[in-house]
Amino acid sequence: MDADVLVVGAGPVGLCLAAELALGGVRALVLERLPGPSGEPKARGIGVLATEALRRRGLGPQLDAAHEDGVRDFARDHGSHLGHFANIHKLVPDPGRRGTYIWQPQLERLLADHAGRLGVRVLRGHEVDALESTVDSVTVVAGGRRWRAPWLAGCDGGRSTVRKLAGFGFPGTPALLRMIAGRVRFAGEVPAPGRYPSGTFLHGHGMAGVQEPARDSEPEGPVTPGELAEAIERVTGRSVVVEEVSESRRFGDQARQADTYRRGRVFLAGDAAHVHSPSGGQGLNLGLLDAVNLGWKLAAVIRGDVPEALLDTYSRERHPAGEAVLRNTRAQSALLAPGPHVDALREIVADLMDLPEANRYFADLLSGVNLRYPFPYPAAGPVGQHCADLELVAVDGAVSHLYEHMTTGRGLLLTPSAPVTDRVDALTVTTPGPLLLRPDGVIAWAGGEALDAAVKTWFG
Ligand SMILES: Cc1cc2nc3c(=O)[nH]c(=O)nc-3n(C[C@H](O)[C@H](O)[C@H](O)COP(=O)(O)OP(=O)(O)OC[C@H]3O[C@@H](n4cnc5c(N)ncnc54)[C@H](O)[C@@H]3O)c2cc1C
Known part of the structure; x- marks a missing residue:
């Protein structure tokens, strides 16, 4: 075997996934078609959840440094610093949970450096053009030789070769x-x-x-x-x-999504799993969240901590997230189409966006902060949602922030009444109350009886 996981594509999603795998202690090898970083100025920002995911890995200062210039560029090009739905620039940002304006090439450099520091190998000039999957491994051909690993992730963009070769369906709607x-x-x-x-x-x-x-x-x-x-x-x-x-x-603005994100030993993440219009700048948010959802789970299975069935939760959790983005980008395309009927509809939507509650609704739709994953045990309150960077107060009164304690890529248990497992980090604080967080920042338990079920489900 050449690695524990072959990652095809060194775009932002492939780099992020490889870094998460390395953080989980497994060997990821990235095969990239291009001889060097692409430099194409596609995305100009990442959403709230992707920003928070990278902050949890200690990349906040670099994001903040890019953000100031990014906001200035956005305001220069769009004539407004406000976010938009279907080019109606009225979305008021939530100061507590904000995304980051960063040009894609800069983000890719940041992720490549991060992955490099974690020991990830990226082989550029290696285009995958053949794939063969058996019960215990996947082999691809790239750069004139065969590469073999127990698992493979196709992060090779909207025209994904992996998706085609591995036989994933890719239904959807053509461009309007x-x-x-x-x-x-x-x-x-x-x-x-x-x-x-x-x-x-x-x-x-x-x-x-x-x-x-x-x-x-x-x-x-x-x-x-x-x-x-x-x-x-x-x-x-x-x-x-x-x-x-x-x-x-x-x-x-064609909108298509893979029918599942896992077929046996092959996964899809990022644009390889879903394509849609860039309206509202959601592609990277979606793709990077795929990567942080899959990375720790695959690493835990490879380490032997949890049964392979955990991997099915990847598609179960991320497919509905992709569907939601396809739905709202289709709605935006309908609002961007020419014609007097659409003009009338746009005026009504623009008026609605002046109502604070409606404004919040549209902003949350684009950020995905209300996304809740379906869990296999009783989950109430915030369980199943991504946790914001809470302020923590230690017993001695010292104040810190939640994400500072999540750079290891392990789960985190706040204030347990008794030791539970050594597979997560534990911290005793007076504020907030008890919480169990998965490595991807999703709240797995928030008090009550389901702690055992939560620990067993996610950490074995
Ligand atoms: C004009 C435009 C504006 C956008 N604006 C935003 C925005 O503001 N915010 C946002 O979130 N998103 C935006 N997007 C979408 C965003 O750019 C994509 O969602 C993002 O690039 C997806 O990242 P990825 O890593 O999945 O795929 P990609 O970035 O496409 O990376 C895939 C990588 O795989 C490599 N590859 C492909 N085939 C092979 C192969 N066979 N073998 C080996 N390597 C291969 C490619 O060379 C590439 O490096 C925009 C897109 C466009 C076009």
Whole structure:
């Protein structure tokens, strides 16, 4: 065997998963097609839950350092620092639980360094193009040789080769809309940005883009000045001269999800498991949370702490999270489509977002903070949800924060009445009350009788 786990893809999700596995004491080997980091400025931020997941691993200071510049860039490009639902920029952030504005290449560098410090090996220039799975191992071909391990995780993006080779279904809906955009230099007059009868023209702060109904086939590669000028004319009815396009991007809003995230010894995580429109910036939140959900479970099974059945909870917990994001991005696409009926609906949604409770509803929908995993034992109150970074008060009055105690990647038990297991760290505090946290920050128990069931389920 070449490793305990082969991870295909050194995007943010593959790197995060490999780091979580290493933290759990198992050997992960990452195989990446590209010769070096991609540098493509796709995502410009990660949501609340992904931010919290990385803070639990001690990466908070780096995220905070990137955030200030990220907020400035976001406000420059969008004309508002407020988050949006379907480009209606009204979402008021929750100061207690915030995401991070960080460009994807910077995030990938941060995760690559983190994984490197934990001893993860990343082999670049190794494209996986064949896969064979048996009862006790998975073998892939990459970089001209065969690699074998007991487990494999496909983190190889939306066009995942692993997903296809391992036979996962990928049902969903085709694209309704397409978008092309970039940093643009025009010569002469530019039409007013806004919604037009056949699409939307976005323009301001050096950026310009067109969103319009999807077409039968989408060209690949960077957006050319001529292509963008034609699209602007199609939508606004006005001809323009585009001299230069840089940092261009193109994307559609097809929404598809793997039918399951595990087939035998093969897992999917990140875009390999789900694709959807980038509206609301949720892809990384979803993918990084897949990684932190799977990492500690797979490590615990490999260490022999828990039965293999624990791995089925990965798909059981994460598939509904993906479904929820597909649902809200489809709703956003419906609200972004051109036409007077949609204009009317947008006005109503925009008015609703002025109501504080509705505003919170939309913000929570995008952040996923209300997500609750289905547990196999009675779970009430906050059990099954991700825990915020609570303030802890020790018996001697010293104050610390919960996440400071979770960098080891182990579970954490606060204030047990008696010792329970040495497989989790334990801490006695006066505030908050008793709590058992899984390594991914999910509350496994919050007082009451289910402690034994919780410990047995998650820690063996
Ligand atoms: C324009 C745009 C804006 C976005 N904005 C946001 C945002 O603001 N917030 C947000 O959360 N998300 C956003 N997203 C989505 C986000 O970029 C993706 O969800 C994210 O990249 C998924 O990470 P990943 O690691 O799963 O996949 P990827 O980033 O696609 O990484 C997959 C890796 O696998 C490698 N690979 C592929 N095939 C093979 C193979 N056969 N063998 C070996 N390696 C392989 C690839 O080279 C790549 O390095 C945006 C996307 C786009 C397009």
